[in-house]
Amino acid sequence: xxxxxxxxxxxxxxxxxxxxxxxxxxxxxxxxxxxxxxxxxxxxxxxxxxxxxxxxxxxxxxxxxxxxxxxxxxxxxxxxxxxxxxxxxxxxxxxxxxxxxxxxxxxxxxxxxxxxxxxxxxxxxxxxxxxxxxxxxxxxxxxxxxxxxxxxxxxxxxxxxxxxxxxxxxxxxxxxxxxxxxxxxxxxxxxxxxxxxxxxxxxxxxxxxxxxxxxxxxxxxxxxxxxxxxxxxxxxxxxxxxxxxxxxxxxxxxxxxxxxxxxxxxxxxxxxxxxxxxxxxxxxxxxxxxxxxxxxxxxxxxx
Amino acid sequence: xxxxxxxxxxxxxxxxxxxxxxxxxxxxxxxxxxxxxxxxxxxxxxxxxxxxxxxxxxxxxxxxxxxxxxxxxxxxxxxxxxxxxxxxxxxxxxxxxxxxxxxxxxxxxxxxxxxxxxxxxxxxxxxxxxxxxxxxxxxxxxxxxxxxxxxxxxxxxxxxxxxxxxxxxxxxxxxxxxxxxxxxxxxxxxxxxxxxxxxxxxxxxxxxxxxxxxxxxxxxxxxxxxxxxxxxxxxxxxxxxxxxxxxxxxxxxxxxxxxxxxxxxxxxxxxxxxxxxxxxxxxxxxxxxxxxxxxxxxxxxxxxxxxxxxxxxxxxxxxxxxxxxxxxxxxxxxxxxxxxxxxxxx
Amino acid sequence: xxxxxxxxxxxxxxxxxxxxxxxxxxxxxxxxxxxxxxxxxxxxxxxxxxxxxxxxxxxxxxxxxxxxxxxxxxxxxxxxxxxxxxxxxxxxxxxxxxxxxxxxxxxxxxxxxxxxxxxxxxxxxxxxxxxxxxxxxxxxxxxxxxxxxxxxxxxxxxxxxxxxxxxxxxxxxxxxxxxxxxxxxxxxxxxxxxxxxxxxxxxxxxxxxxxxxxxxxxxxxxxxxxxxxxxxxxxxxxxxxxxxxxxxxxxxxxxxxxxxxxxxxxxxxxxxxxxxxxxxxxxxxxxxxxxxxxxxxxxxxxxxxxxxxxxxxxxxxxxxxxxxxxxxxxxxxxx
Numbered sequence: 015x016x017x018x019x020x021x022x023x024x025x026x027x028x029x030x031x032x033x034x035x036x037x038x039x040x041x042x043x044x045x046x047x048x049x050x051x052x053x054x055x056x057x058x059x060x061x062x063x064x065x066x067x068x069x070x071x072x073x074x075x076x077x078x079x080x081x082x083x084x085x086x087x088x089x090x091x092x093x094x095x096x097x098x099x100x101x102x103x104x105x106x107x108x109x110x111x112x113x114x115x116x117x118x119x120x121x122x123x124x125x126x127x128x129x130x131x132x133x134x135x136x137x138x139x140x141x142x143x144x145x146x147x148x149x150x151x152x153x154x155x156x157x158x159x160x161x162x163x164x165x166x167x168x169x170x171x172x173x174x175x176x177x178x179x180x181x182x183x184x185x186x187x188x189x190x191x192x193x194x195x196x197x198x199x200x201x202x203x204x205x206x207x208x209x210x211x212x213x214x215x216x217x218x219x220x221x222x223x224x225x226x227x228x229x230x231x232x233x234x235x236x237x238x239x240x241x242x243x244x245x246x247x248x249x250x251x252x253x254x255x256x257x258x259x260x261x262x263x264x265x266x267x268x269x270x271x272x273x274x275x276x277x278x279x280x281x282x283x284x285x286x287x288x289x290x291x292x293x294x295x296x297x298x299x300x301x302x303x304x305x306x307x308x309x310x311x312x313x314x315x316x317x
Numbered sequence: 318x319x320x321x322x323x324x325x326x327x328x329x330x331x332x333x334x335x336x337x338x339x340x341x342x343x344x345x346x347x348x349x350x351x352x353x354x355x356x357x358x359x360x361x362x363x364x365x366x367x368x369x370x371x372x373x374x375x376x377x378x379x380x381x382x383x384x385x386x387x388x389x390x391x392x393x394x395x396x397x398x399x400x401x402x403x404x405x406x407x408x409x410x411x412x413x414x415x416x417x418x419x420x421x422x423x424x425x426x427x428x429x430x431x432x433x434x435x436x437x438x439x440x441x442x443x444x445x446x447x448x449x450x451x452x453x454x455x456x457x458x459x460x461x462x463x464x465x466x467x468x469x470x471x472x473x474x475x476x477x478x479x480x481x482x483x484x485x486x487x488x489x490x491x492x493x494x495x496x497x498x499x500x501x502x503x504x505x506x507x508x509x510x511x512x513x514x515x516x517x518x519x520x521x522x523x524x525x526x527x528x529x530x531x532x533x534x535x536x537x538x539x540x541x542x543x544x545x546x547x548x549x550x551x552x553x554x555x556x557x558x559x560x561x562x563x564x565x566x567x568x569x570x571x572x573x574x575x576x577x578x579x580x581x582x583x584x585x586x587x588x589x590x591x592x593x594x595x596x597x598x599x600x601x602x603x604x605x606x607x608x609x610x611x612x613x614x615x616x617x618x619x620x621x622x623x624x625x626x627x628x629x630x631x632x633x634x635x636x637x638x639x640x641x642x643x644x645x646x647x648x649x650x651x652x653x654x655x656x657x658x659x660x661x662x663x
Numbered sequence: 664x665x666x667x668x669x670x671x672x673x674x675x676x677x678x679x680x681x682x683x684x685x686x687x688x689x690x691x692x693x694x695x696x697x698x699x700x701x702x703x704x705x706x707x708x709x710x711x712x713x714x715x716x717x718x719x720x721x722x723x724x725x726x727x728x729x730x731x732x733x734x735x736x737x738x739x740x741x742x743x744x745x746x747x748x749x750x751x752x753x754x755x756x757x758x759x760x761x762x763x764x765x766x767x768x769x770x771x772x773x774x775x776x777x778x779x780x781x782x783x784x785x786x787x788x789x790x791x792x793x794x795x796x797x798x799x800x801x802x803x804x805x806x807x808x809x810x811x812x813x814x815x816x817x818x819x820x821x822x823x824x825x826x827x828x829x830x831x832x833x834x835x836x837x838x839x840x841x842x843x844x845x846x847x848x849x850x851x852x853x854x855x856x857x858x859x860x861x862x863x864x865x866x867x868x869x870x871x872x873x874x875x876x877x878x879x880x881x882x883x884x885x886x887x888x889x890x891x892x893x894x895x896x897x898x899x900x901x902x903x904x905x906x907x908x909x910x911x912x913x914x915x916x917x918x919x920x921x922x923x924x925x926x927x928x929x930x931x932x933x934x935x936x937x938x939x940x941x942x943x944x945x946x947x948x949x950x951x952x953x954x955x956x957x958x959x960x961x962x963x964x965x966x967x968x969x970x971x972x973x974x975x976x977x978x979x980x981x982x983x984x985x986x987x988x989x990x991x992x993x994x995x996x997x998x
Contacts, residue, residue: 147675151682153927154979158934159968160686166956166964167690244816251818251938252956266822270942275826283826287819298814305884376900409902417900422893426992427915436911437901471991487901 049303055296056113059289063109074103075260086281093281096272101265105285108260111173113293115246115261118177119184120239126181127188127234128227132219134189135196142193149189157183158248165254176249176256180242187241188234195230199223233304240297247290262286323394325527326352326375326495331388331398333367333374342597344370344383346551349624352495352527352544357518359530359538359559361574362548363594368531371548372497375529376413377405393494411441414488416498416517420480424472430458431468434487441491457486460523461516478509482516489520496521497529502537510534514541535578539563547571550594550605553624556632567633569610604636612637672983676976683972687965688740749966752955760966763951767967771947772974774863775936778870779929785871786878787921791914793879794886797905806879813876817935821869821942828865866943870936881924885917892916919990926979933971 073079078098086093092101134145164179199205199222208218224231249255250263251270269275269283329349334341345367352358360368373379375390377397390398397408417423425433434454438445445453455465461482472480481501488496501517502510518541521528532538538545545562547555547570555568566572573590592609595601601608607617616636624634743750749760789806792798812820889895890913898912937949944950948967955963987993 147678150675151679154679154930154975155683155972156930156934156975158931158937159971160683162952162956163687163690163964163968166959166961240814247816248818248934248938252941252953254956270822275822280826283822287822290819291815294814294816294819295811378896378899406902406904409900411902415897415900417893417897419893423897425894425898425912425916427919427990428911436903436907440901440903440907473992484897 048299048306052296052299052303055292056300059109059292059296060113063106063113066106067110070103070106072103072107074100075107083277083279092285093279095265095268095274095279095282097268101282101285104260104265105262105289108262108265108286109289111256111259111261112243112246112263115173115177115180116239116243118174119180119242119246120235122178122181123184123238123242124188124231124235126185127190127192127238128224128231130185130189131192131194132196132223132227135193136200136215136219136223145189146193149186149193152183152186153190158245161245161249162252162254165249173256173259173261176246177242180245183245184238184242188231188238191230191234192227195227196223199226229304229307232307233301236297236301236304240294240301243290243293243297262290266290324351324391325354325356325393326529327389327391327394328371328375329389329391331371331374331390332386333370333379333383334386335383337382337598340598343551343600344597345374346597346600347388348548348551348553350546350553350556352529354494354527355522355525357521357528357530357541357543359532359542359545360548361532361535361538361545365594365597366548367551368548369499372415372499372529372531375497376409376415407441410437410488410493411491412493413495413497414491414493416481416484416488416496416501418499418501419504420484420501421477421504423484424480426472428471429468430470430472430475430483434468434483434490437487437490453490457490458483460489460520461486477505478513481505481513485513485517485520489524489526492524493526495527495529496524499531500533501530503533510537535574547574550600551597552605552634553632554606554634556624558630561628561631565628565631567627567631567638568606568635569612569637570606571633573611604634668987669984672980675983676980679976679979680973684741684744684969687969688737691961691965744969749969750962752960752963755960760962763963764948764966764970767946767948767951768970770945771936771940771949774867774870774940774945774947775933778867778874778936779925779932781867782871782874783878783921783925786875787882787914787918789875790879790882791886791909791917793883794890795909795913797909809872810876810879810883812873813880815873815876817870817873818938818942820873821866821939824865824869825942863945866936866939866945869939870932873935874932877928878921878924881921882917885920886913889913889917919986922982922986922989926982929975929978933975937971 076099080090080094080098080100082094082096082098084090084094090100090102092105094100095104130145130149134142161179161183168179205218205222208222213221246255246261247263247266250261251267253267253271255261255263255267257264263286265286266283269279269286272279272282274280274282328351331345331348332343333345334343336342348367348371350358360371362368370379370383374385375397377385379385385398388398389396392408392412397405400408424430428436431451431454434457435450438450438453451468454468458465458467463479463482463486467475467479467483472483475483481504485501498517502513505513514537530538530542539559542559544556544558546553547562547568549570555562555566555571557567562571563575566575570590577590590609595605595608601618602621603619604610604613604617604622607613610617614636616639620636622634622636622639624632625638627633627635627638747761749764752758752760752763755763789809793803793806793810895908895912898908903912936947937952939945940947940949941953948971952964952967954960955967
């Protein structure tokens with residue numbers, strides 16, 4: 015047994031049946047446990063929350079809709095908090111707004127990232143320097159801190175607005191990723207070939223570069239969503255997030271302020287914590303699976 | 318060749334399989350050969366025929382899912398296929414060293430040359446005074462015609478030819494009995510190739526070591542080798558001295574190879590052998606070359622030929638040289654002739 | 664190391680600080696109306712009575728120079744920043760922001776430096792072990808478990824620790840830096856230091872345990888790549904001992920890119936640590952920041968933020984200057 019691999023391990027390619035490439039990929043993905051579990055987690059939570067919102071009465075999330083500090087019971091499966099809000103209702107109505115922020119910020123961030131990354135990586139020169147240096151700076155400055163300052167002054171009130179604010183920083187990571195990939199793609203033979211065959215830059219970007227970037231776009235998107243939710247909960251725990259729509263970070267913050275831990279009100283702080291963990295782990299699993307798509311060396315070897 | 322001592326290396330019935338979830342890929346399937354002391358032995362064959370796997374097996378560097386299934390590898394009479402990991406580790410470099418294919422990537426980028434060479438000396442010979450070590454390293458570099466200051470440099474500061482020479486120097490640090498060179502000059506440009514090869518030969522002769530050389534450039538290797546083994550699809554199909562191989566190749570595959578070499582002297586049609594080498598997951602039964610062989614007949618399709626002596630000191634694995642095959646041939650041609658004509662199919 | 668490289672790194676350093684301070688300058692002015700009026704107005708709606716309001720307003724007016732055109736304000740602002748004059752706290756007037764920061768700084772720097780170093784070194788070592796063939800199976804399982812914790816933010820872990828280890832089991836204290844009533848003036852001796860360490864353990868642990876996973880993950884990926892490289896094959900062919908191959912050939916190469924990641928992750932670490940401090944009432948900058956937020960003490964909010972950004976920029980500069988020593992391949996010229 016050795017530790018180093020033999021160059022050219024398998025002497026020949028194993029013949030595959032003539033299956034269409036897409037189908038082979040789909041089968042691989044369904045068999046990839048990380049992706050499956052991750053998707054189940056996220057999609058499960060989302061549907062749970064959205065469907066639940068239609069069922070459970072929103073009024074129950076309002077202050078003083080019930081007695082204070084009730085323990086979990088049949089009527090209030092997760093009890094109530096210190097101002098009489100039904101925690102079960104809070105959770106149901108609170109999960110999808112949090113995810114929504116992640117989604118909006120993630121989409122914006124990834125979109126910007128793709129555009130800026132391709133432009134910077136493809137054209138190079140001073141444009142690239144500007145874009146990549148800016149992205150690096152935004153990546154380096156602790157976004158949470160700036161968001162804190164921002165949120166202190168502009169008391170954000172709506173979910174959508176918060177998402178936009180978070181998106182200010184969400185573009186940096188995807189931009190760096192897309193740029194790096196575009197840089198390496200640019201050197202490959204098919205780009206000059208496409209140019210020779212008369213495609214203009216825009217067409218090259220859409221038809222040649224973008225398809226190759228797709229795995230990274232997906233990976234970057236998941237990363238952006240994850241980061242956005244992280245920032246969101248971060249500012250909420252400090253009391254700076256949207257106040258009127260229930261969301262997970264807000265529940266957590268209220269729990270902290272209400273000294274839920276010290277009062278032993280486990281039903282108050284455990285659900286949001288656990289849910290957040292599920293969200294982060296789910297997104298993480300998906301992003302690892304996408305990483306494996308982008309870098310086949312990380313895939314599990316056939317036994 | 319006089320055999321007054323035990324051969325430097327004797328490989329018997331070596332099998333190396335790669336176990337995939339579709340079954341074993343028989344990269345090396347029952348090969349045997351012998352290398353004498355001071356001999357330069359080469360392997361020739363297409364990509365994927367098993368040359369690299371063979372040398373990796375000798376060094377016992379085959380990684381999962383590959384495995385040495387069976388066989389003996391006798392280094393100076395001692396079966397190194399059977400020894401334990403620690404003993405093999407001590408044998409490596411001490412007795413067998415490797416000059417790798419891509420010197421570009423074979424040197425640790427973050428270590429200076431002197432440390433990489435020194436590594437081997439310190440590991441196998443134990444602690445040495447630093448000035449003694451330095452002197453040894455300089456002597457090694459000198460032997461490959463590199464200035465002493467190379468010792469303090471990092472690999473990325475060296476040119477391709479220099480890196481290859483460093484690898485040669487490193488490989489001789491412990492004065493091994495067997496040096497394995499895996500395409501040592503492939504990555505270099507032509508001018509440097511000759512110089513590096515000359516250095517390599519000089520070093521090998523000075524050490525009195527044996528050498529296994531793998532090369533793609535038949536022209537270059539022809540000038541250098543003593544004996545050659547031709548491999549095809551994991552099997553050895555012919556073993557002979559370099560002269561015999563070029564002048565009177567016996568196996569149809571070798572014949573086709575030689576025939577396809579461009580020649581300065583005569584105009585001939587460029588070579589290429591029609592067809593592709595077989596997938597080693599399910600090699601064809603019988604002789605593995607039979608689907609592409611212009612002389613194939615019935616026996617070839619079912620019985621695997623043994624490698625045996627068909628002329629003085631010249632081995633080939635081909636049914637054309639069996640008694641039966643010979644009969645079939647002569648019957649077919651109506652001639653009692655033991656020479657096979659390359660251009661006449663049966 | 665070439666001058667070009669150093670200058671370039673310094674350039675980025677100042678660029679980061681400049682962007683951060685400009686953001687700090689712009690943001691208050693985004694709020695409509697007079698910033699001071701806005702501040703005081705908000706405080707009053709929250710029911711706070713502002714003592715000394717006349718003095719505060721006068722000082723800030725002078726400071727902000729609100730009658731001056733914008734670019735002069737900006738210039739004055741940058742100038743005062745350069746002299747580390749961060750203004751006065753509103754909530755604790757007339758305390759200077761720099762005083763507040765100065766008090767909290769050692770705790771945060773101490774906590775962050777120690778935890779980051781531990782997390783990084785443990786993480787890359789564990790990540791390398793995870794891929795190494797000779798690591799015992801049990802170790803690999805444990806390391807994988809910690810790797811799985813990678814996506815969990817520090818503060819979630821902190822919350823769990825607080826409730827389980829501190830509150831329910833009572834093993835560790837759940838707030839403060841020293842036991843109630845224990846002051847340094849009583850003697851800066853061993854028991855004081857131990858007390859500090861005791862109180863710092865849980866915050867440190869939250870950061871370390873939550874943070875190590877990320878490094879394990881990154882190192883694992885890099886090790887897989889390195890193990891496939893030709894020089895590893897040759898290292899084994901050379902008959903070197905496994906320990907030597909692992910450290911000098913494999914880890915040494917795989918950990919290089921991680922340093923770049925270290926620089927980038929600092930922002931994240933600081934952000935996360937801020938909230939951890941809050942949860943544990945650890946008297947570092949994060950805690951003060953939260954205090955400032957709840958009292959709308961804007962100068963302090965901006966001051967702390969600015970200071971943290973500067974610290975991160977310094978750390979990045981240091982890493983950037985050290986990195987070429989570790990990787991001899993770095994050419995200091997851009998293409």
